[in-house]
Amino acid sequence: QVQLVESGGGLVQAGGSLRLSCAASGIIVSRTTMAWYRQAPGKPRDPVATIAPSGLSVYTDSVKGRFTISRDNAKNTVYLQMNNLKPEDTALYFCNIPGRINWGQGTQVTVSS
Numbered sequence: 001q002v003q004l005v006e007s008g009g010g011l012v013q014a015g016g017s018l019r020l021s022c023a024a025s026g027i028i029v030s031r032t033t034m035a036w037y038r039q040a041p042g043k044p045r046d047p048v049a050t051i052a053p054s055g056l057s058v059y060t061d062s063v064k065g066r067f068t069i070s071r072d073n074a075k076n077t078v079y080l081q082m083n084n085l086k087p088e089d090t091a092l093y094f095c096n097i098p099g100r101i102n103w104g105q106g107t108q109v110t111v112s113s
Contacts, residue, residue, distance in 0.1 A: 067080060
């Protein structure tokens with residue numbers, strides 16, 4: 001059974017940084033395409049960053065140059081390093097396998113101006 005647990009969110013001032021973690025069980029993250037998504041109030045859940053087994057990563061335009069997705073194979077964990085955060089980054093952040101219908105609780109990121 002696949003389980004993904006997000007953590008690392010919090011309240012930060014604009015310009016600050018956070019690192020989100022996604023601890024996985026039931027899958028091997030190095031062999032699976034993994035993605036981070038976010039959902040702001042009243043908006044749909046959208047992909048933010050994706051990392052393929054090859055290590056190739058893709059980002060939505062609004063976070064390019066500020067966010068970095070990575071993984072630690074030994075810990076079976078995927079990360080999202082977020083730098084130069086902006087108020088518009090405020091959202092509930094989730095990790096998941098693209099196409100998987102079950103979602104975790106997510107982790108809240110709030111950026112104050």
